[in-house]
Amino acid sequence: MVTLSAVSLQVLTGCASPDPDLPSRRVTADHNRTAPDAGEKNSIGKIVAVVNGEVVSWDEFKPLLIESGGSEALGELVLDRLLKEKCNENSIEISKTDTEREKDLLLSRLSDDLDEAIRLLESIRRNRHLGPVRFQHLLWRNAALRKLVARKVNVSRSDLEQEYQLRYGDLYQTRLIVTGTLQQAQQARQEINAGKPFGEVAAAFSQDVSAQRGGILDPVSLADR
Structure with missing residues (x-):
């Protein structure tokens, strides 16, 4: 028996939002803050938040962001690049249909009841701290791995009979x-x-x-x- 399995789900966290796939955190700017001077204008694009009139800069925020999850995110990007290279070498393209199929497969494994499966998936994504972008990348990787492996799998008649x-x-x-x-x-x-x-x-x-x-x-x- 040959069993084919894709990389499975690591999966969204965040505050409640209108779209369950879009965990969001609202940052409200201070409208009473005075206009930036010439020095601030050069770095205005690097402001990530304003707290009670005090600027939180990208330079201040970046090391904390990298420390909290940078290594994991980098690992995912490296895997994405390597898989893309392999797909290009084998003339494999991953379509939206492929990633949607991966999501459907995941839901079917969680529960036979669709509503329950969706609830479980949302819970898993919250617990695993994966938002819509990383989740989509995960589905893409699963689809890529499945297509790459499929070309090397030879299912014989005896394998089918045994599985039956x-x-x-x-x-x-x-x-x-x-x-x-x-x-x-x-x-x-x-x-x-x-x-x-x-x-x-x-x-x-x-x-x-x-x-x-x-x-x-x-x-x-x-x-x-």
Whole structure:
């Protein structure tokens, strides 16, 4: 069985906004502030905020921004560039349809109920501090990785048959007893042969985590290898 998986979601945080995909933070300028002098005019484009009439400059803000998340953002940019190079080498283009498909795949994995899936996705994005720009880049990377890997994947008929059996074929329930000594194993076997329920013997002798369930394991398929 060949399993193809894309880089999965790292995913928006921010204050509530009209568009759930657009976390925003409002900064209100001080309209009573006097006009900038000649020196300020040269750096007016580097102002990021005004707090009670005091300017927060880009030079002051930049090191804090880099320290708080710069390395992660840089890593994402590096990965974007490398993937773009690989896509260009292989004549692969990533369209909006491709990124939308990645989003749909993500939603389908979160929940079968669309409303619940959307709610979970929004929660994940808030918790992972990813806004709309980084989330879109993530979807692009997933789509790029999927297309790059798809060219190297060869799914045979036997792979398809095995996957079908795993999903829809017969499943078998098994039980297990794991003991620490041969003597305990022999004693457990004697009690089972004497007619004592397997589950009771497993609970009494087994050291496996399944002991509390009477030794019952998850169902298995003969196609699982």
